Amino acid sequence: MLKIYNTLTGRKETFEPLVPKTVRMYVCGVTVYDECHLGHARSALVFETVRRYLQYCKFKVRFVKNFTDVDDKIINRAKELGIPWQAVTAKYIKAYYRDMKRLGIRKATVEPKATTHMADIIGLVRTLLRKGIAYRADGDVYFQVEKFPAYGALSKRKLSDMQAGARVEVDERKRHPMDFALWKAAKSGEPAWNSPWGPGRPGWHVECSAMSMKHLGKTFDIHGGGADLIFPHHENEIAQSYAATGKELARYWVHNGFVQINQEKMSKSLGNFFTVREIFEKWGYREPVTGEVLRYFLLATHYRSPVDFSDQGLQEAKRALDGFYGLFQRLKESSGAKGPGDSQLKQSIERLNDGFRQAMDDDFNTAAAIAQFQELRVEVNRLLVTGLSRKAREKAREALRSFGAVLGLFQLLWRDWEFKDLYPPTGWLNTNTQMPSRPEEQHRAHGPHISSVPTLSDNEIKEKIDERNEARRRKDFKRADEIRAELTSFGITVEDKPDGTTRWKR
RNA sequence: GGCGCCGUACCCAAGUGGCUAAGGGAGCAGUCUGCAAAACUGCGAUGCGGCGGUUCGAACCCGCCCGGCGCCUCCA
Numbered sequence: 001m002l003k004i005y006n007t008l009t010g011r012k013e014t015f016e017p018l019v020p021k022t023v024r025m026y027v028c029g030v031t032v033y034d035e036c037h038l039g040h041a042r043s044a045l046v047f048e049t050v051r052r053y054l055q056y057c058k059f060k061v062r063f064v065k066n067f068t069d070v071d072d073k074i075i076n077r078a079k080e081l082g083i084p085w086q087a088v089t090a091k092y093i094k095a096y097y098r099d100m101k102r103l104g105i106r107k108a109t110v111e112p113k114a115t116t117h118m119a120d121i122i123g124l125v126r127t128l129l130r131k132g133i134a135y136r137a138d139g140d141v142y143f144q145v146e147k148f149p150a151y152g153a154l155s156k157r158k159l160s161d162m163q164a165g166a167r168v169e170v171d172e173r174k175r176h177p178m179d180f181a182l183w184k185a186a187k188s189g190e191p192a193w194n195s196p197w198g199p200g201r202p203g204w205h206v207e208c209s210a211m212s213m214k215h216l217g218k219t220f221d222i223h224g225g226g227a228d229l230i231f232p233h234h235e236n237e238i239a240q241s242y243a244a245t246g247k248e249l250a251r252y253w254v255h256n257g258f259v260q261i262n263q264e265k266m267s268k269s270l271g272n273f274f275t276v277r278e279i280f281e282k283w284g285y286r287e288p289v290t291g292e293v294l295r296y297f298l299l300a301t302h303y304r305s306p307v308d309f310s311d312q313g314l315q316e317a318k319r320a321l322d323g324f325y326g327l328f329q330r331l332k333e334s335s336g337a338k339g340p341g342d343s344q345l346k347q348s349i350e351r352l353n354d355g356f357r358q359a360m361d362d363d364f365n366t367a368a369a370i371a372q373f374q375e376l377r378v379e380v381n382r383l384l385v386t387g388l389s390r391k392a393r394e395k396a397r398e399a400l401r402s403f404g405a406v407l408g409l410f411q412l413l414w415r416d417w418e419f420k421d422l423y424p425p426t427g428w429l430n431t432n433t434q435m436p437s438r439p440e441e442q443h444r445a446h447g448p449h450i451s452s453v454p455t456l457s458d459n460e461i462k463e464k465i466d467e468r469n470e471a472r473r474r475k476d477f478k479r480a481d482e483i484r485a486e487l488t489s490f491g492i493t494v495e496d497k498p499d500g501t502t503r504w505k506r
Numbered sequence: 507g508g509c510g511c512c513g514u515a516c517c518c519a520a521g522u523g524g525c526u527a528a529g530g531g532a533g534c535a536g537u538c539u540g541c542a543a544a545a546c547u548g549c550g551a552u553g554c555g556g557c558g559g560u561u562c563g564a565a566c567c568c569g570c571c572c573g574g575c576g577c578c579u580c581c582a
Contacts, residue, residue, distance in 0.1 A: 028582075031580085031581085037582085038582095039582050043582035046582090071580090072580080152509095157508070157509050157510095157577090157578070158508085158509090160508095161508045161578085162508075225582065227577085227582080228576080228580095228581050228582065229582070231578065232578085232579090258575090258576075259582085260575085263512095263574065263575065264574095264575075264576095265575075265576065265581090266582095267581060267582095268580090268581070300518075300529095301518085301519070301520095305511095305512080305519090306511085306575080306576090308518090310518095313518070316518060316532095317518095319530085320530060320531075323530090326544070326545085330545080365520075365521095367519060368519095368521080368528075370519095370520095370530085371529035372529085375528090378529095381544095384545080384546095385545075477541070481541075481542085484542080493544085494543075495542085495544055496539075496540095496542080496543075496544095497544090498539080503544090505544090
C-alpha cells in the first residue's frame with residue numbers, strides 16, 4: 001500500500017487515484033532562461049522516480065511537465081544577449097533535454113509550453129473575471145485573493161500574517177498587496193498576445209492552471225515541484241483553479257527538498273550553484289557513468305530532505321556503484337554449474353523484493369530502497385564464494401537490474417563502467433569559495449578538464465597482463481610489479497583471481 | 507515579525523512510540539594473496555543537539571533552550 005506525504009495535510013496518506021489504476025500527475029518544470037543546475041535536476045529526477053515507481057506498481061501514468069517559456073527573466077536574458085526571446089527559450093529547452101538525457105530522465109507524457117496554450121490561458125482568465133474573482137487594472141488582470149477564503153491552506157499562512165512582514169512593492173492598482181497578476185500588459189518590444197484586455201502575456205501561475213486543466217482535467221491526482229514553489233506558485237494555482245472550476249485541483253501535493261552547498265540552498269542569487277552541464281563536463285568520467293553517479297547520489301537521500309552537494313558525496317556514490325558493477329563482473333566471470341548457494345539466493349531475492357516495495361511504498365523512500373540493494377550485494381558476494389550455478393548468477397544479476405531500473409540504476413554493462421579512481425580525484429569542486437555566476441567563467445576558474453587521463457586499448461592491456469602473468473610464472477615478481485605499476489599509471493587496476501587468471505578494471 | 511524545516515557514530519544516511527538504532531563510506535583487526543587488489547569475517551553510537559515533561563515504554567509525542575536552514579520577493 002503506497003503512502004505519500006501530502007504537503008496540504010502535512011502527513012502521509014494512503015494513495016488512491018481518482019480513477020482506479022490510472023494516475024494523473026502534473027509537475028512544474030523549469031523556466032527556460034538558463035542552464036539547469038543540480039536543483040532542477042533533483043526535482044526532475046524525484047518526480048521521474050515517482051512516475052517510474054507508479055508504473056512499476058502497475059498504474060497507468062499520465063505525466064505532464066511544463067516549460068515556462070514566457071516570463072520576465074526570459075525577456076531580460078534576451079535583452080542581455082541581444083537575441084530574440086524565442087532564441088533564448090529554444091536554446092535552453094535544448095539544453096534541458098541534453099541534461100535530462102545525460103541523467104537518464106525520460107520525457108513526460110506531455111510537455112506543454114505556455115506559449116502554445118494562450119487560448120486556454122485567456123479562457124481561464126476570462127472565467128475568473130466573469131466570476132468576479134479577478135479584476136482589471138489598466139491592461140493588467142489581477143486575482144483577488146480576499147475572494148478566496150482558503151488562500152494560504154497549502155503554505156499554512158494567513159493573509160493577515162503575510163501583510164506584516166511582506167516587503168511587497170506597493171502597487172496602488174492592486175486591491176490587496178497579495179493579489180497576483182493573471183495577465184500582464186505588454187510594454188513596447190515585449191512579447192505579446194492579443195487578449196480582450198489588450199496585448200500582453202500571462203502571469204506565471206496561470207499557465208500551470210490552464211495547462212494542467214487542459215491535459216489532466218479539473219481534478220487530478222498528484223501535483224509536484226520543488227519546495228520553493230509551495231508559496232506563492234502552488235498556492236496561487238490552487239486559488240485560480242478552484243475559483244474557476246469549483247473543484248479541487250490536485251489531491252496529493254508533493255514537494256522535493258533543496259540541493260544545498262555547505263548547508264545553504266543552491267540558488268542563482270547566492271551564486272553557489274553547479275550546472276548539470278559543468279558537472280558532466282568536469283567530473284572526468286564518461287557520461288553514462290557520471291549520470292548514474294548523480295542519480296545514486298541524489299536518490300541516496302530521501303526526496304524531502306535537503307541534500308548537500310559535495311565532491312565527497314559524489315565520490316561516495318561512485319564507490320558504492322563500483323561495488324555493484326564489480327559484482328556484475330564477478331557474476332559474469334564466475335564459472336561452475338553447481339550451486340550450493342542457489343536456494344539461499346532465492347530467499348535473498350525474495351527479501352529484496354519485499355524490502356524494496358516496503359521502502360518505496362513508504363513515501364518513495366529511495367534511500368531505504370538502496371540499502372536493500374546493498375544488502376543483496378553483500379549476500380550475493382558471499383554466496384558467490386559458496387558457489388552459485390550459472391542460472392542463479394543470472395537470476396541475481398537480473399534481480400538487481402530489474403529493481404534497479406525503477407531507480408534508473410545498474411543499467412550499464414559492467415564493461416562500460418569505469419572503475420578507476422580519478423586523479424586528482426578531488427578538488428575540482430571548490431565549494432568553499434563564491435562561485436562566479438556564469439558557467440563560462442567557472443570553466444576558466446577551474447582549469448582544464450581532468451578527463452584527459454592517458455589510457456590504453458584493450459589489446460594493449462591484454463598484452464601487458466599476459467607479459468605480467470608470464471613473469472609471475474617465472475616468479476619474477478619484480479617485473480610483475482613493474483608492469484602492474486605501469487598499468488596503474490594508466491588508471492587500470494589489476495586483480496589476480498584465486499584460479500590463477502587475472503582481471504583488470506579501467 | 508509570521509509560518510515551517512533540520513540537528514542520528516569520524517563522514518554520508520534510514521528509522522518518527524516498543525525486538526539487539528537499517529545501509530554505505532572511511533578506519534582498525536583477520537581470512538585469502540608471492541605482494542597487492544577485490545571479496546568475505548569481526549570491531550565501532552548503553553545512545554539519536556541540550557534540559558525538562560507525557561507514557562508501563564521515546565531518537566520518535568509535548569515544552570523550553572542551543573545550533574543551522576528555508577519560505578514570506580523570482581526561484582526546482
